Amino acid sequence: MTDEVSAKDLHNARTIWDYHLMNHRLEPVDVGIGLGSHDLGVATFTAKLYHEQFFPMIVFTGASSRTTAARFPRGEAVHYREHAIELGVPSSAIRVETNATNTGQNLTFTRDLLASADIPVKTVLLIAKPYMERRAYATCQKVWPEVQAICASEPIGFDDYLAGIGDTKLVLDMLVGDLQRVMEYPALGFAVQQDIPTEVESSYDRLVAAGYTSRLMTA
Incomplete structure (x- = not known):
């Protein structure tokens, strides 16, 4: 993990990680x-x-x-x-x-x-x-x-996945980007609607505010 990723960021990312798993x-x-x-x-x-x-x-x-x-x-x-x-x-x-x-x-x-x-x-x-x-x-x-x-998907825990990829910020950026697509693609006709718990949306908002934005779609 990189030093710049805080414990709060990791907590929010884990919430989103768990949501993405079907x-x-x-x-x-x-x-x-x-x-x-x-x-x-x-x-x-x-x-x-x-x-x-x-x-x-x-x-x-x-x-x-x-x-x-x-x-x-x-x-x-x-x-x-x-x-x-x-x-x-x-x-x-x-x-x-x-x-x-x-x-x-x-x-x-x-x-x-x-x-x-x-x-x-x-x-x-x-x-x-x-x-x-x-x-x-x-x-x-x-x-x-x-x-x-x-x-x-490969049955691997969040921490082990981060260690395997070797770039924590990239993974968090992509977690956020995938969630944005789950949220926005239905209105664009690309996917069906998914229920998104409030806790997941809040974690997303906090990570966006913290700067994990490199994989977000832009208008």
């Missing part, structure tokens, strides 16, 4: 969808779930963003695929979607990829960063309502 019960589905990001743990956990036979096919989706271009120069989905193969997933079980630059595109382009391959899909498991679960679910409900979606 706590869905895992069950077998038709396809596992690994949503691209800076977090290679998504690919690791997707591979684990594949080996545990939660799905017979994986789609990794994602181009690059300003936070991932240096780490994943060939694109998030391509690097995720390579990592999953290193973990023993056969290449034949993986498809990649390499154009998406936001969550709506992740899901829309994945839907279209599977449809063009005549692969019927009724159920999907969305695998994401822990603090992206709720936004992924709300987005899928909007852009791909025909499927039954459940969400999962």
Whole structure:
């Protein structure tokens, strides 16, 4: 952790972290969808779930963003695929979607990829960063309502996640940014509405006031 992050900031961030987790019960589905990001743990956990036979096919989706271009120069989905193969997933079980630059595109382009391959899909498991679960679910409900979606992420605690990423401020910035999108995307037509407890909104306001704003959308 960095010295500039106060205990109060961490408390507020933990409140938002807990809210983002959907706590869905895992069950077998038709396809596992690994949503691209800076977090290679998504690919690791997707591979684990594949080996545990939660799905017979994986789609990794994602181009690059300003936070991932240096780490994943060939694109998030391509690097995720390579990592999953290193973990023993056969290449034949993986498809990649390499154009998406936001969550709506992740899901829309994945839907279209599977449809063009005549692969019927009724159920999907969305695998994401822990603090992206709720936004992924709300987005899928909007852009791909025909499927039954459940969400999962690497089962890791908040403190361990911060230590693994190694940049506490970045994680807090992204926690705040994801919550802003959960709050604002429904009015923009990008996602379905989610109930947001007052405590979560208050934590968001306090972190914005404290300067965790680098991932906020601007008008």
